[in-house]
Amino acid sequence: MNLREFSELLGLSPTTVSRALGGYPEVREETRKRVREAAALHGYRPNRRAAALATGRAMAIGHVIPSSLNHEMVNPVFADFIAGAGEIYARAGYDMLISVVSDGDEEGAYRKMAEAGSVDGTIVHGPRQEDKRIELLRETGIPFVVHGRTGEGDAEYSFVDVDNRRAFKKLTDHLLDLGHRRIALANGLLHLDFARRRQEGWAEALRKRGIDPDPALASSDEMTEQAGYLAMRNALALPNPPTAMIACSYIMGLGVQRALHEAGLTPGKEVSVALHDDMLSYLSNGATTPTFTASRSSVRAAGIRCAEILLQSIANPNGPIVQEVWQSELVLSTTTGPVVERP
């Protein structure tokens, strides 16, 4: 059923019906009510495509999520980020358009979205150092918000990020305070900006105590359970193994834990384990007492906030740039403890 048919059914003109449903004031309340009820009854709903064409607004937000080709893997944080953002979109009547592209084709996907006008704005996920996407999006003029950030302070775009450097400095400091001197890091891939920041936080904390960060203790890989496992196993095989390990995510931490169990070691005893926790909904870090010592920050909340900022800047394109750096909370558990000398 299209607008004309529906309006004929009601004995009204298309204009009046459109206005009644659109909430414009040029229509009597009584008429509006009649139209609304008839629409619900007959299941009439304005065609989204036609409305988009007429108004110039697609009423959709684009997300490009990269799928690592080698590992056929999608970062699990997307699920929670999208859950948060999607809630805000839905409330504002926006759809969410998702493009899954293989790692590296992201630029093309953003360009496509922008040129074809299929979205009103986008979120940039997983910014790299010197990320071309940001320049590209700025050229197209399409509003966007970055989850994370890139480069140093001089950014001229809206973003929401965790203070990754500080978070990892805190984790490292905590371990240093417990007497650890050889502290390993199981990091994500270093071309991602947040991974670099985390590594810097780790290195900075060590240097402040006069310890030279040992490159052999800093590994970098996709953030999977298996990668965490391998990082810990390799670390244990070193001539001079670490007494503590910091993992970049809860998932990696699980792998670290597995490697320790396999070696007959207990987290928090022979080797301490700390991690950064994105607070994924299905992986609560213990309800009452936390399972892992962790710095934590909800990626779901970040999704909500990014969506809010984006919708705001779509509504008001000349509004201010919003840049938020969130501090993460440090929670302590039994997986970190005083250093124990091994025989």
Add this chain to the structure above:
Amino acid sequence: MNLREFSELLGLSPTTVSRALGGYPEVREETRKRVREAAALHGYRPNRRAAALATGRAMAIGHVIPSSLNHEMVNPVFADFIAGAGEIYARAGYDMLISVVSDGDEEGAYRKMAEAGSVDGTIVHGPRQEDKRIELLRETGIPFVVHGRTGEGDAEYSFVDVDNRRAFKKLTDHLLDLGHRRIALANGLLHLDFARRRQEGWAEALRKRGIDPDPALASSDEMTEQAGYLAMRNALALPNPPTAMIACSYIMGLGVQRALHEAGLTPGKEVSVALHDDMLSYLSNGATTPTFTASRSSVRAAGIRCAEILLQSIANPNGPIVQEVWQSELVLSTTTGPVVERP
């Protein structure tokens, strides 16, 4: 840049340009080449909204993913399912439209998509017993594929499902063969069809060996780590605790494992642990040797297959219904072992 401007730039009519880009044969190859090159050069791309309106095809597939309001959680299998499906969509030039709705509003979201014509087809996730969405979608006439299924055999819609009953029967049989008699089950929420099937598989295996399934041993909750933890902890607190636990997902299994460690028990020794593994990309169940004894089936592969079937039935609405029930593979690990009498 719109079509008219672009075609004027080339000194051609809009029709010719549209045909050249659309690959229609009424255009000389030389002209087509010229148009293609100019489009790439000037970044012209047909407006998606206008094209959708003109052709009547939205070139988008809708997914409605429920977010549990209580737990603010999105099932992590969506990420992998969507990664698989998205790949197929992208290859065929389709977008993926996602609606995150709170549990229970799903029907409305599907209706909205169908009535507003914003998608050409949808995937139904997490079918319930007696699922209204299926009848609704059939009424709208929009093609759809169900991930999972509902009711018994007489279904008249396309679906891809794992043989959940058989999978859980196999897991239970494996534990029975090892001598276990009190086998607990940490299930998902029972209004979900797959959870009921799993429970039936478990019960059936027990009855075949003359054991009456103990309701106290079958728990049911959201499929989170915490739920797995609680299920195991509660089970251990029973007057007559189980010697084995079957978890409904890898994530739940992690919680089970945590409860056991906390109680000073080792999976596969005092208590055996088996689970169903969706083979999420970031949670490989051990690369070389599996971490958990598990029945496994890739949810990513299911996403790919569902997408293929859906696109097929969009291209050919009168094509056959496709119903696939996949068998899962049983992999053995050290988390299951012979029953040990506890003092």
Add this chain to the structure above:
DNA sequence: GGCAATCCTCAAATCGGTTTAAAATCCGAG
């Protein structure tokens, strides 16, 4: 009752493509 001021409704233009039907061009044959 007449007139102005509101309030509501309408016809028509518009968004940017696709596609049908008609016109223009090209080619070789007669």
Add this chain to the structure above:
DNA sequence: CTCGGATTTTAAACCGATTTGAGGATTGCC
């Protein structure tokens, strides 16, 4: 040189909404 048929190109209608500017109906006031 002309004609017929094949090949390209074009003008115009259409998809289904929104929205402008104009006209029609109501109401209030004198």
